[in-house]
Amino acid sequence: MKYRVATIFTVLILNWGVAVGAQVPSGPRPQMTDASLAQGAAIYLRRCSFCHGLLGDGNGPAADFLDPRPRDFTLGTFKFRTTQSGELPRDEDLFRTVSRGLSGTAMQAFDSDLIKNGLSENERWAVIDYIKSFAVEFEDPELDPVKNDLVVTLPSERPAYSEALVAKGKEVFEHAKCWECHGKLGRGDGQKSFDRTDDWGFPIRIRNVTHPWKIKAGSEAEDIYMRFSTGINGTPMPSFVDALSEQERWALANFIKSLQHQPTGHQVLRALEIEGEISNDPREANWLAAEPMDVRLTGQVIAAPRWQNPSIELATVRALYNLEEIAFLIEWDDPFKDELHQSGIEFDPQEISRMGAFNSYVAANDVVPRQLETFRDAIALQFPVKLPEGTKKPHFFRGDSSNPVHLWQWRSDEAVRNAGQAVQESNARGWKQPAKAQSGEQQQVNAVASWNQGRWSVIMRRPLLTDDRNDIQFVKGRFIPLALNAWDGSNGEHGLIMSLSTWHSVILEAPVPIKIYLYTLLAVLASGALGLWLVRKERRRVAAMA
Amino acid sequence: MKKPLTLRFWTVVLTLVLIYALVKWGIPVLSREITGMPFPLTVPGTLMFIYMLLTIIALFLLVTFNEEHLAEFLYPIQRFLRGEYGRATRTLGLLIVPALIGWQVYDVTIPKVQQPSSLRIQHPSSNFPKKNEDLKNPFANPSDAEVDAFIEQAQANEVGFIPQLRADLDNWAEYTEPDHMLEAIPTAPMRAFLGELAGGSVNPDSARAALMEKHLFEGRALYSMNCRPCHGDSVAGDGPMADGFKLRPINFTDNGTIETIVEGYTFWRVSNGGPGLPTEATPWDSAMPVWKLNLSEEERWKIILAEYDLAQKTPRIPESH
Numbered sequence: 047m048k049y050r051v052a053t054i055f056t057v058l059i060l061n062w063g064v065a066v067g068a069q070v071p072s073g074p075r076p077q078m079t080d081a082s083l084a085q086g087a088a089i090y091l092r093r094c095s096f097c098h099g100l101l102g103d104g105n106g107p108a109a110d111f112l113d114p115r116p117r118d119f120t121l122g123t124f125k126f127r128t129t130q131s132g133e134l135p136r137d138e139d140l141f142r143t144v145s146r147g148l149s150g151t152a153m154q155a156f157d158s159d160l161i162k163n164g165l166s167e168n169e170r171w172a173v174i175d176y177i178k179s180f181a182v183e184f185e186d187p188e189l190d191p192v193k194n195d196l197v198v199t200l201p202s203e204r205p206a207y208s209e210a211l212v213a214k215g216k217e218v219f220e221h222a223k224c225w226e227c228h229g230k231l232g233r234g235d236g237q238k239s240f241d242r243t244d245d246w247g248f249p250i251r252i253r254n255v256t257h258p259w260k261i262k263a264g265s266e267a268e269d270i271y272m273r274f275s276t277g278i279n280g281t282p283m284p285s286f287v288d289a290l291s292e293q294e295r296w297a298l299a300n301f302i303k304s305l306q307h308q309p310t311g312h313q314v315l316r317a318l319e320i321e322g323e324i325s326n327d328p329r330e331a332n333w334l335a336a337e338p339m340d341v342r343l344t345g346q347v348i349a350a351p352r353w354q355n356p357s358i359e360l361a362t363v364r365a366l367y368n369l370e371e372i373a374f375l376i377e378w379d380d381p382f383k384d385e386l387h388q389s390g391i392e393f394d395p396q397e398i399s400r401m402g403a404f405n406s407y408v409a410a411n412d413v414v415p416r417q418l419e420t421f422r423d424a425i426a427l428q429f430p431v432k433l434p435e436g437t438k439k440p441h442f443f444r445g446d447s448s449n450p451v452h453l454w455q456w457r458s459d460e461a462v463r464n465a466g467q468a469v470q471e472s473n474a475r476g477w478k479q480p481a482k483a484q485s486g487e488q489q490q491v492n493a494v495a496s497w498n499q500g501r502w503s504v505i506m507r508r509p510l511l512t513d514d515r516n517d518i519q520f521v522k523g524r525f526i527p528l529a530l531n532a533w534d535g536s537n538g539e540h541g542l543i544m545s546l547s548t549w550h551s552v553i554l555e556a557p558v559p560i561k562i563y564l565y566t567l568l569a570v571l572a573s574g575a576l577g578l579w580l581v582r583k584e585r586r587r588v589a590a591m592a
Numbered sequence: 593m594k595k596p597l598t599l600r601f602w603t604v605v606l607t608l609v610l611i612y613a614l615v616k617w618g619i620p621v622l623s624r625e626i627t628g629m630p631f632p633l634t635v636p637g638t639l640m641f642i643y644m645l646l647t648i649i650a651l652f653l654l655v656t657f658n659e660e661h662l663a664e665f666l667y668p669i670q671r672f673l674r675g676e677y678g679r680a681t682r683t684l685g686l687l688i689v690p691a692l693i694g695w696q697v698y699d700v701t702i703p704k705v706q707q708p709s710s711l712r713i714q715h716p717s718s719n720f721p722k723k724n725e726d727l728k729n730p731f732a733n734p735s736d737a738e739v740d741a742f743i744e745q746a747q748a749n750e751v752g753f754i755p756q757l758r759a760d761l762d763n764w765a766e767y768t769e770p771d772h773m774l775e776a777i778p779t780a781p782m783r784a785f786l787g788e789l790a791g792g793s794v795n796p797d798s799a800r801a802a803l804m805e806k807h808l809f810e811g812r813a814l815y816s817m818n819c820r821p822c823h824g825d826s827v828a829g830d831g832p833m834a835d836g837f838k839l840r841p842i843n844f845t846d847n848g849t850i851e852t853i854v855e856g857y858t859f860w861r862v863s864n865g866g867p868g869l870p871t872e873a874t875p876w877d878s879a880m881p882v883w884k885l886n887l888s889e890e891e892r893w894k895i896i897l898a899e900y901d902l903a904q905k906t907p908r909i910p911e912s913h
Contacts, residue, residue, distance in 0.1 A: 087778045091809070093825065096816035100764035100776055107756045108816040152832055154825045161826035162845035163904055259835070313838070344836020347821050348866075348881050354821045354833060406818065406886035439876040446867065449876075523703065548838040548877060562701045570694035577686040584673040 069142040076168055078175045086176030089169055094177075097152060102180035104246075112152050113355040113410035114262075115248060122183030123245060123280045126263040128198050129191035131277035131285035134183055136192055140174045143263070150260035152354075198275045200268055201292035207267070207300050215301025218294045222286060224274075227252045232305040235381040235500025240417050240536070245280035248411060254379055254500070257360065258306040265306060271299040309360065315339040315528065315552040317365035317372060324366050324373045326494045328503040333375055336364040341530050343545040348443050349477050350398040350406035356545035357534035361425070367554055372520050373507035376425055376530070383497040384535030387422040387459040391415065392540055414538030421535035425504055426455035428529040429518035431473065442529050442548045444474040444481065452518045453481050454491045456504050458535070461495050468493045469506055473516050477542060488514050510554075523556030600664040604651050611647045615640055627846075712839075715853055716873040720860060726910050727856030730890075731807040731897050734800060742803045743794050746785075749773060754810045754891070756817060774802070777809050811898025814891050819899070822879065827902045839877040844903035855907040858896050862887075 076082065091100075097116040099105040104118035117124070126143055127135040144165070147155035158164035165173065178184040191197060205211055219225065229235035234254035242250040258265035263273065275295055277285035286295060318336040325332060341363055345356040361378040393414055398406065408414060415421075430440045431450045440449030453472045461468035469491040474481035490512055495504040510520040520526065530547045533539040620632030627633065635643075655665045675682045734742070745751045749772050753761055764776055772786055785802035788794045816825075822841040824831035829843035844850050850858060861868070866878025883892055900907060 084778065088780070091776075091778060092812065095760075096813045099760050101760075101767055103763070105763065106760055106816070107813050108820065111817070111821075150832065152820070152825075154830065154832075156825070161828050161830075163826060163828075163902060342836045344833045345821070347833050348879050350886055352821075352881075359836070407821075437874065438871065441867065441876045443879070446876075545836070547836060548879070556703070558702065562698065565701055566694045566698040569697040570690045573690040573693045574686065577689060581673050581682070581686070584670055588674065 069146050071138065071141055071167055071171075073167075075137060075141075075171050082168075082172045083175055083179070085169070086172035086174070089165065089173045090176050093156065093165070094173065102177065108152075110409040110412065111354055111407040113248070113251075114151055115246065115410070116152070118246060119177050119180040121245070121280075122181035125278045125280060126273075127191075127276050127279070128272055129276060130196045130198060130287065132279060133191045133196045134189050136197065137174060140177065141170060144170050144174060146264075148262040149264065150257075151262055198272065198287060200271060201296050203293075204267075204296055207303065211297050211300045212304045214294075215297035215299070215304075218290060218298040219301055222290060222298070224298075227282070228255055229381070229500050231499050231501075232256050232302065233379045233381060233500030237381065242282055244282075249416065250281060252381065254381065255302050256305045256307045256379070260359070265303075267296070267299040267303045270302045271295055274298065307360070309340040309342070310338060310362075312339060313550050314525065315363055315365055315550060317367050317552055317554045319554070320366055320368055322368065324368060324371065324507060326505060328375050328377070328496070328505065332366055333364060336366055336375070338362045338364050339550065341547045341550055343530060343532055343547045346443070346542055346544050346546050347407075349542065351393060351395055351541075351543055352407040353539070353543045353545075354407060355410050355537070356532075357537035357539065358532040358545045361530055361532060361547075363528075363530075365552055367510065367520070371507050371509050372554070373505055374427060375503065375505050376427070377501060377503045378425070378532060379501050380423055380497075380534050381500045382418060382534075382536045383458070383502075384418065384421060384423045385458045385462050386419045387457070387535070387540075388420055391420065393543065395542060408543055414540075414543060416536065416538040418536050421533070421538065421540040422457055422459040423502065423535050424455055424457045424533040425502070426453050426531040427506065428453050428531060430527050431516055431518065433519070433521065433524055434527065439527050439549060441476070443546060444477045446476045448475075450475045450516070452516065453531070454506055454508075455481075455531075456493050456495065456506060458495070461493070465494070466492070468495065471517070484514070484516060488512075488516070490514075490517075520554055522554045525551040525553050528552045598668040600655070600661065601668045604655065604665065607651060608644075608647060612644065615643050712874050712877075713872045714849075715857070716870045717857075718872065719868075719870045720857060724856035724860045725854055727854075727859055729855050729859075729893050729897055731811075731893055732855075734803050736796070739796055739800050739803060742806075743796075743799045746772075746774060746789055746799070746802075751806065753806075754813070754894075757810065757813050774806070777805050779805050781805050807894055808898055808901055811894035811896075812902065814887070814895045815898045815902070818883075818887065819895060827899060837879045839874070839879070841879070844899060844905065849905075850900060850903060850907065851905040853908055854910045855896060856910070858899075858907065859892060862892050862896065 090098075096106045096108050097104075097112065098119065099109065099116075102119035104116040106116065109116050122134055124135040124139065126148070127133065127139045129136060129139070143153070145155065145157040146160070147153050155161060156165045156170065158166050158169075183189050187193060225236055227234075227236045229252075232255040234252040237250075237252045240249050244250055254260065255270075261269070263269055273283070274286045274290075276287070277283055286298075290298070316337050318332065320332050327333070339362070341361045343356065343359050343361060345354045346352065347354055358378050358380065361376055363377075364375040366373050366375075393408075410416075428442075428444070429452045430445070431452050438449075440446055440451050444453075445451035450473050453470075453474060455470045455472065456468055457470065458468075460470075467489070469489070471484045471489050471491055472481035473484065491506050491508045493504055493506045495502065497503075512519065518526065527549045528551060529549050531544050532546070533544045539545075615635050620634050623633035624631070654661070656662055671677060672682060672685060742751070751773055753773075761773065761776055764770075765773065768775075770776070772789070774782055774786055781798065781801035782805045785794070785798045788798055815823075815827075820831055821833040822831045822837070823829055823844065824834065824841075827844040828846075829841040831841065834841050842849050861880070863882070863884040865880040865882040866875050867882055869875035869878060887895070
């Protein structure tokens with residue numbers, strides 16, 4: 047047993063070491079040979095070509111669905127490097143990207159220590175040599191960043207994360223005007239329009255630096271430091287290597303780190319019972335006291351038109367209730383406030399079958415307009431119509447024919463036009479038919495919404511109980527399934543092109559039933575009495591023996 | 593040496609404690625080592641109850657095996673009840689035991705705020721059509737006629753590819769001006785086949801291997817286009833969309849997933865998706881699409897071929913009836 051436990055600990059420690067060490071090669075890179083290049087070509091075909099294309103031009107068959115688009119290797123422009131702005135990457139930079147992937151994108155880790163069918167170090171080097179053969183720039187010794195001393199390194203002194211360091215970093219953030227693009231709170235909301243494109247002609251999306259899982263080349267302070275010390279080639283992200291000192295940049299990296307959101311882990315939303323009115327102000331004390339639940343959303347990839355470039359991947363939900371009503375506060379980041387909706391240019395899902403030989407996914411840049419003033423922002427809460435018996439629920443994607451769902455969809459354009467009609471209550475029985483709006487007098491959900499510094503806050507409220515049999519009824523002490531659908535209009539999202547979550551639950555906690563205390567008391571008394579009875583019995587037995 | 597009279601009592605207590613600890617903490621720790629997953633598999637409460645009940649029954653049998661055993665077991669209890677270990681110890685014992693029992697009752701009956709868990713069967717077969725059991729992947733073992741046809745097409749340099757690949761292949765051909773379109777697949781078996789083709793004498797075995805390479809090439813492309821967002825490049829269920837689903841996409845590299853099922857089952861699951869699952873497999877939590885709506889049978893089979901290849905697994909062989 048002791049041995050077993052020791053083995054387990056060793057395995058854990060080794061695994062941890064591997065995960066941390068995965069980005070750095072363990073030894074010198076092997077010499078390139080004809081055989082290794084042929085091996086690289088075969089690996090490239092098998093693992094890379096379907097996104098990056100047979101020619102390395104980033105035009106493989108899966109490329110159209112992706113944003114960010116797969117890298118075009120023929121230009122020699124690489125975003126994530128440890129070399130000065132505009133320069134070629136070091137081999138180790140490519141090794142690192144291939145090994146650990148780019149977080150939040152289709153580029154995944156290929157390190158055989160991280161995934162079971164990954165590539166060994168030699169295989170990774172072989173494929174890197176093959177990738178480098180696509181760009182002539184790599185053949186020019188004058189462009190070699192290592193020989194020309196263009197490598198950027200981490201500062202030798204890196205003070206540990208502290209409040210003082212973060213405060214200093216905040217000053218740098220303000221002084222260097224990072225907020226002009228990234229927004230005062232780092233939510234990527236500084237940009238006013240979509241007029242900028244990158245070197246490949248695709249619209250620039252400013253990173254929301256508060257979502258660590260979306261920081262492509264790593265979310266640690268060391269990674270962040272490298273991004274603004276090297277710039278991101280091909281994009282407007284500059285290098286601050288001349289403008290800021292090493293220590294200023296290190297402080298800035300720690301400030302950015304401090305902005306990162308730490309998601310909550312639970313799947314059950316506890317609605318907080320309050321006395322009196324539920325406030326319309328999300329900063330009111332009761333709302334702040336309510337326990338938040340983070341909900342992860344992902345692209346709707348279940349039915350055509352499938353969408354793998356969702357903008358909204360996180361929403362935070364809180365709930366309050368009183369004797370009459372329940373209210374949900376939903377908050378999510380969205381850098382643009384989209385309040386127009388051109389229903390005339392909505393995408394017709396029926397057309398999906400006519401789009402090319404096969405496209406059940408929506409192309410990232412061509413099929414839907416991803417620009418301002420096209421579609422509205424919206425969010426929907428989804429509940430089952432009937433409280434589930436046992437574990438059985440409607441399907442999380444709009445229910446199914448025998449298990450309908452109840453949707454509360456808040457729409458930004460309606461909120462502008464007529465706040466009273468901002469929410470539409472509807473019912474759906476699966477995704478094949480559009481959700482059916484409830485009739486006028488059955489629309490009982492009211493909402494208030496605000497958008498501030500790249501974040502929407504929407505409060506939706508409704509009486510706990512209604513007369514409508516197509517409505518969810520909020521009964522105390524029951525786990526009520528809850529899921530979200532979300533749309534970012536300027537990301538082209540509308541209809542089924544959206545992000546969605548799976549089922550979570552909300553519970554209105556009932557007071558502890560009195561019978562539980564009764565059972566406990568009874569158990570204590572009975573077992574106590576039994577003890578005393580045994581003592582007496584033993585005494586009698588001894589007496590009888592004597 | 594004489595056995596201490598309290599031995600049997602403490603053996604019983606120690607056995608109970610040990611078995612409880614083993615089920616409660618030992619199994620989860622071991623499960624991590626066996627599955628290689630980053631989280632432990634805990635033993636469900638009902639199973640724990642059964643284990644403990646069995647242990648108690650076994651211990652009861654042991655203790656009541658004969659008069660002597662029973663007397664030995666009861667000896668320290670009777671001494672305790674008589675207060676021979678001290679009156680204070682007896683009072684304390686008579687208070688602590690009911691308090692512990694009361695705490696257990698409270699803990700079991702109090703409603704807890706946690707997601708009601710649902711047990712799930714991963715490979716349900718209750719609605720699996722038996723006729724699918726023997727389905728064979730038509731691309732895994734091409735017939736001699738198919739191989740011959742492929743050789744003929746290759747000789748004429750007229751090998752057809754799936755339309756999804758055409759744009760990239762045309763682009764490649766225009767730029768590299770290859771002698772043969774199959775050079776787009778620079779793997780060893782394909783190069784051997786192209787060498788034989790140029791030399792004029794083709795071995796059917798190399799042609800078969802080359803045809804397999806072509807099918808895998810197409811299957812991987814279809815996988816990248818359709819399945820990769822959830823199941824990942826790694827086929828480990830860790831694609832960029834995976835984090836949003838409570839029921840994680842299946843990790844094909846795991847032992848005990850696609851290796852334990854027949855190809856016909858894989859085909860049936862890919863075709864019917866989450867909504868095709870029976871109740872015991874919680875279809876309402878599954879994000880698996882109904883692929884028969886968007887992919888042809890050939891496309892589905894090619895994807896399955898590539899999926900097993902990428903995961904370095906082989907399907908289970910159907911049992912002969």
